Amino acid sequence: MPQTPPPTPATELPDGAVRLLDADGTLHEDARFSPYLQGLADETLQRMYRLMATERRVDQEGTSLQRQGQLALWVPAVGQEGAQAGALTALRDEDWIFPTYREHLLALGRGVTPGQLFELFRGTAHAGWTAADHRVQPYTLVLAAQTLHATGYAWGIARDQSDWDAERRAAEGQVVLACFGDGASSEGDVHESMVFAASYDLPVVFFCQNNQWAISVPASTQTRVPLARRAAGYGFEGVTVDGNDPLAMHAVTAWAAEQARTGAGPVMIEAHTFRSGAHTTADDPTKYRTREEEQAWAAVDPLARLAAHLRATGAAGADPDAFFADVAAEGEELARRTREAVLAMTGDALPTLDDVFETVYAEPHPLVAEELAWHRQWQAGFADAETAEGDAS
Amino acid sequence: MTIAKAINRALADELAADEKVLLMGEDIGSLGGVYRVTEGLKARFGADRVVDSPLAESGIIGTSIGLALRGYRPVAEIQFDGFVFPGFNQITTQLAKMRARTRGAASVPVTIRIPYGGGIGSIEHHSESPEALFTHTAGLRVITPSNAHDAYWMTRQAVRSQDPVIIFEPKRRYWLKGEVDLSEAGHRGLSAFEAQVVREGTDVTIAAWGPLVPVALAAANAAAEDGRSVEVVDLRSLSPVDFDALQASVEKTGRMVITHEAPTFGGLGGEIAARLMERSFLHLEAPILRVGGFHLPYPPSRVEEQYLPDLDRLLDAVDRTFAY
Numbered sequence: 001m002p003q004t005p006p007p008t009p010a011t012e013l014p015d016g017a018v019r020l021l022d023a024d025g026t027l028h029e030d031a032r033f034s035p036y037l038q039g040l041a042d043e044t045l046q047r048m049y050r051l052m053a054t055e056r057r058v059d060q061e062g063t064s065l066q067r068q069g070q071l072a073l074w075v076p077a078v079g080q081e082g083a084q085a086g087a088l089t090a091l092r093d094e095d096w097i098f099p100t101y102r103e104h105l106l107a108l109g110r111g112v113t114p115g116q117l118f119e120l121f122r123g124t125a126h127a128g129w130t131a132a133d134h135r136v137q138p139y140t141l142v143l144a145a146q147t148l149h150a151t152g153y154a155w156g157i158a159r160d161q162s163d164w165d166a167e168r169r170a171a172e173g174q175v176v177l178a179c180f181g182d183g184a185s186s187e188g189d190v191h192e193s194m195v196f197a198a199s200y201d202l203p204v205v206f207f208c209q210n211n212q213w214a215i216s217v218p219a220s221t222q223t224r225v226p227l228a229r230r231a232a233g234y235g236f237e238g239v240t241v242d243g244n245d246p247l248a249m250h251a252v253t254a255w256a257a258e259q260a261r262t263g264a265g266p267v268m269i270e271a272h273t274f275r276s277g278a279h280t281t282a283d284d285p286t287k288y289r290t291r292e293e294e295q296a297w298a299a300v301d302p303l304a305r306l307a308a309h310l311r312a313t314g315a316a317g318a319d320p321d322a323f324f325a326d327v328a329a330e331g332e333e334l335a336r337r338t339r340e341a342v343l344a345m346t347g348d349a350l351p352t353l354d355d356v357f358e359t360v361y362a363e364p365h366p367l368v369a370e371e372l373a374w375h376r377q378w379q380a381g382f383a384d385a386e387t388a389e390g391d392a393s
Numbered sequence: 394m395t396i397a398k399a400i401n402r403a404l405a406d407e408l409a410a411d412e413k414v415l416l417m418g419e420d421i422g423s424l425g426g427v428y429r430v431t432e433g434l435k436a437r438f439g440a441d442r443v444v445d446s447p448l449a450e451s452g453i454i455g456t457s458i459g460l461a462l463r464g465y466r467p468v469a470e471i472q473f474d475g476f477v478f479p480g481f482n483q484i485t486t487q488l489a490k491m492r493a494r495t496r497g498a499a500s501v502p503v504t505i506r507i508p509y510g511g512g513i514g515s516i517e518h519h520s521e522s523p524e525a526l527f528t529h530t531a532g533l534r535v536i537t538p539s540n541a542h543d544a545y546w547m548t549r550q551a552v553r554s555q556d557p558v559i560i561f562e563p564k565r566r567y568w569l570k571g572e573v574d575l576s577e578a579g580h581r582g583l584s585a586f587e588a589q590v591v592r593e594g595t596d597v598t599i600a601a602w603g604p605l606v607p608v609a610l611a612a613a614n615a616a617a618e619d620g621r622s623v624e625v626v627d628l629r630s631l632s633p634v635d636f637d638a639l640q641a642s643v644e645k646t647g648r649m650v651i652t653h654e655a656p657t658f659g660g661l662g663g664e665i666a667a668r669l670m671e672r673s674f675l676h677l678e679a680p681i682l683r684v685g686g687f688h689l690p691y692p693p694s695r696v697e698e699q700y701l702p703d704l705d706r707l708l709d710a711v712d713r714t715f716a717y
Contacts, residue, residue, distance in 0.1 A: 126494035137462075138495060142486045148452060149487070152459020152467075159441065159465070188479075192452035199447055359497035360532050362555035367633045368531075 010212055011296045013272055014226040018252055019242035023300050025308025027247065036090075036251035042315040048089050048246050049306050049316075050327050052081035055105040056303065057331030058114050061338045062121065066281040070342050071121045077104045079244075079276030082302025083209050085109070086249020087177065087269070090257060094135065096157075096176045098150035101139040102209070102275075103179050110134040114334060115341030124345045143180075144187035147206070150178035151193040154202040154260075166262055173261040175203045183214025185230075186222050194234045194266070201265035205256045206231070208268065209243060211275035216288035228270035236266045243273030244302040247309070273302075397430050397567040399541040400506075402575070403548035404431065404468065408438045411466060414552060417444040417453055418470030418506075427472060428508060428567055450480035454505065458488055461501040468552055474509040474561075475518030475691075481526075488557045489532030500555045506548075508564035509537075510604045510654050511701055514694045521691050522655035527559050528632040528664075535632040536585050537561040539606035541571035543589075543629060550585035558585075561631075563604035588635035590642060594624030597648035597711055600639060600665060602628040605652050605702060612707040623711065631661060639665065640672045647678035648714040652702045657685035679717035682710045 013019060020028050020037070028034075055077065062074035077084070084105035091097070097106050107117055112129045119128030120139055127138030140146035154176040161173055180190055185208060197204045208227050212219050223230075231238025237259070241252045249271060256267035274297040278285050285294075307324065310316035316323040357372040394402070407414045416431060422445035425432030435443040446453050450471055457467035471477045477484070484505070491501045511520035527535050534556050538544040544562070551558035574580075583589060591606065592613050601609035606627045613623035626642050628634060643649045649669065651662040662683035669681060684702045692700050 125496065126490075127496065127498075130498045131462075131495065132498070140487075142482065145455065145483060145487050148455025148483065149459040149462065151452075152456030152461075153463045154459070155456055156460045156463025156465050160463070162441070189451055189455060189483075192447070192449040192455065195447050195449060196452050196456050355496065356493055359495075360493040361534075362492060362497075362500045362502075365534075365633050366636070 010293060011300055013242055014240050017240040017242055017272055018248045019245050020248040020251060021245045021305055021309055023305055025305060025312045027309065033248065033251040033255060036254040037247060040250070044089055045310060045315045046323065048085045048250070049310060050330065051088070051105055051109050052085045052246070052303050052306065053327045054331045054334050055081055055108055057335045058108065058338050059104060061335040062118065063277070063281060065339065065342055071118065072123045073121055074281045075102050076277035077102045079274045079297065080209055080211055081105055082246040082306065083243035083249050083271035083273045086246040087207055087253040090250045090253035091177060094174050095257065096153060096174065097136045097179065098146040098153065098176060099136060099139055099179045100146060100181060100184065101141055102181070107134070107136050110136045112136060113341070114338035118338065118342050119345065122342055122345050124351055144184040144189035147178045147180050147193035148189050150176045151197045151202055151204055154197065154204040155200060158200065158202050169262050173203065175205055175257050175260040177205050177207050179207050179209070181214065182208065182210040182212065182219045182222050182227060183217065185227050194231070197266040198234045198236055201263065203260040204266040205253065205260050206266060206268040208270045209273055210270050211273050213275060213279065213285070213289065215279045215283060226270060228268055231268035236268065238268035238270065240270045240272055243271030244300050244305065246302055246306050394541055394573055395568050395570050396538065396541045396544045397428060399545040399573050400430050400548050400562065401432060401434070403545045405434060405437065407549055407552040408434065408442060413464060414466045414468065415442045415444065416468045416470070417446045417457065419446060419448050419472050421445060421470050426470065428564065430567070431470070450476060451483050454480040454483035454488060457503045458483065458491065458501055461503050462499060466502050466552060468504040468506065471505060471507045473519045474507055474521040474523055477507055477523065484527070484533070485530045489530045493532060501557055502555050503557045504551045505559045507559060507561050509561040510563050510565060511691060511697050512565040512604065516694065520694065520697065522653065522686070524561055524631050525655055525659060525661050528661055532557065533632060534558045534586065534630070535561065536630045537563060537603035538629065539563065539566065539603055539627050541569065542573045545573045545575065546580040547585040547629065561603060565604050566607065569607070586630040586633055586635070588626050588628050588630065588638035590624060590638070591627045592623070592625040594622040594646060596622045596646055597650065597714055598624045598626055598642040598646045599707065600626045600628060600649060600651045602631060602653065604654060608702065608704060608707060609652060612704050612711065615704060615708060616711055621711065634665060636668055636672065639669060643669055644673050644676040647676055649681045650684060650707065650710040650714060651681065652684040652707055654686055654701055656688050657683050658688045660685050679714040682714055684710045
């Protein structure tokens with residue numbers, strides 16, 4: 001084993017942060033949150049790891065595709081797989097996710113295909129999937145706007161379930177996961193969403209992935225205290241979690257979802273984690289952060305930690321090497337299919353401007369109808385010209 | 394009844410007709426809104442359907458979007474025109490675009506009511522006419538009633554629309570009384586998104602909306618004394634604009650004056666003039682003229698009478714169209 005470097009301050013957890021799994025894979029007991037890991041099947045642990053490893057491979061493919069000019073932009077999530085895998089596996093399929101633009105694991109884990117995920121970044125659609133099919137809303141690029149949509153949606157859930165008793169809520173109630181980052185925490189919409197959620201006891205779990213950097217602005221500029229402490233100001237609980245500990249993330253999210261589901265109102269989770277790559281492919285993190293910082297965080301990488309735990313506990317099965325080889329092969333296969341899907345988004349597979357004309361309004365709109373008619377005639381003129389050229393040759 | 398009562402009645406009827414309709418906004422419940430437009434609705438429909446929301450415009454619009462995604466039909470009130478801007482981001486980047494960005498999968502039938510316009514002697518940010526900022530944004534519908542009958546029916550149609558609709562309510566006309574035919578036949582098949590000729594004429598058209606329709610009608614009466622027959626078209630809908638109705642009128646009269654309270658520069662009047670010039674150039678006897686506000690921040694109310702288009706400025710413009 002190579003000697004791990006001493007952690008820099010940013011890798012140290014804030015006071016009171018929840019960590020259940022050490023960097024070497026050892027599990028700790030926690031009176032409040034460990035019960036939420038009871039009954040966690042080996043299959044779930046394996047799924048968690050599989051999601052993390054395959055997402056990372058697909059994610060790397062995203063950067064390659066962007067470098068090759070196949071994507072307009074890619075937004076890497078490498079380093080944040082533990083936070084997302086822990087949160088996702090603690091939710092029920094019926095729960096809703098309102099993501100920002102870096103929640104690749106949440107989307108893929110809910111059955112969004114890589115091809116659908118990449119449409120936004122290829123520029124063939126603003127949303128490659130239908131939200132209702134996966135209970136995952138489209139990515140939102142305007143910072144924090146979706147936290148209000150999530151809160152409003154949770155308001156609708158609360159209204160729909162207003163005559164339910166506690167038992168039915170616990171069994172069937174839905175919650176909403178409102179995703180945002182440390183940068184977005186400075187936006188007014190996060191504040192307003194927390195005010196509304198608290199005002200009406202809405203079933204929202206605010207899920208802040210504090211990945212330490214908002215492009216080049218460090219979290220220390222955004223906040224003087226751990227972000228989760230802000231929740232107290234709104235009158236609900238906030239918990240900081242080691243975001244690179246998928247088990248702690250799972251346990252705390254399960255607890256938070258239970259709170260929200262049963263009518264206790266909103267909860268905020270701050271996942272203390274690290275975006276180990278660039279903000280997007282347009283960014284160059286070497287200009288604002290140090291190699292030491294990146295290395296320190298690499299030493300607490302969530303994949304390595306969960307892998308160590310799976311090996312140590314036997315949760316990876318009788319033949320762990322075979323399990324990890326299988327996951328790696330699946331990642332390669334998924335990456336191959338991602339590339340194939342992205343490269344296929346051309347020619348007839350491209351959307352037309354007509355699609356946009358036809359979806360901007362639900363009801364007839366004379367201006368749009370007039371401009372669409374003009375546009376079609378204009379396009380048809382080119383087709384006629386091509387035919388004429390063909391006839392002439 | 395007054396325009397304010399007509400809107401109140403329309404909201405009550407929609408709340409009664411569809412349990413998915415709910416109202417939210419600042420002070421709309423117990424107080425009944427600062428203009429009392431929502432008076433009595435909380436008592437009748439309950440605090441969970443007529444919601445006194447926190448004082449947060451982005452929150453009001455943003456949560457309305459979420460509620461609409463869940464199947465509700467929120468009607469949000471922004472207390473005054475100049476205070477819509479904290480919610481502008483949610484309206485323009487989110488509400489307007491949600492349907493197109495989801496390729497038609499998600500409709501967001503949110504209605505936003507905004508009391509707007511000047512002439513009430515109020516203080517800063519309480520008298521603005523920002524309609525062009527919203528008509529420029531695809532995905533929204535923007536309407537403004539000018540009389541009680543329209544206020545009733547257009548509000549009901551807005552709430553029922555599957556698209557986001559912004560209703561600019563001409564606040565200085567809230568107490569204007571008029572007949573309202575509440576029977577189903579009452580709306581005469583006229584959509585909230587169509588214009589209406591509110592006075593027939595043959596010599597010149599005045600196109601107006603919201604608070605200036607009564608001014609346009611007064612100008613038409615005054616011009617009649619000089620032997621000029623003025624047609625008045627109430628646009629009613631600002632997005633979409635009913636260009637067919639405007640075209641028919643200007644081709645009949647050959648002259649047009651467009652008036653709005655918003656600054657003339659970059660205002661909707663320029664768009665209307667340009668389109669009608671394309672459509673009706675050979676029918677025009679004179680350039681289409683505009684009478685609007687100046688390129689100024691809305692002034693202190695002690696001088697707002699000089700800022701707002703009035704009878705004299707409209708008549709002057711009518712006269713000028715006859716000088717060609």
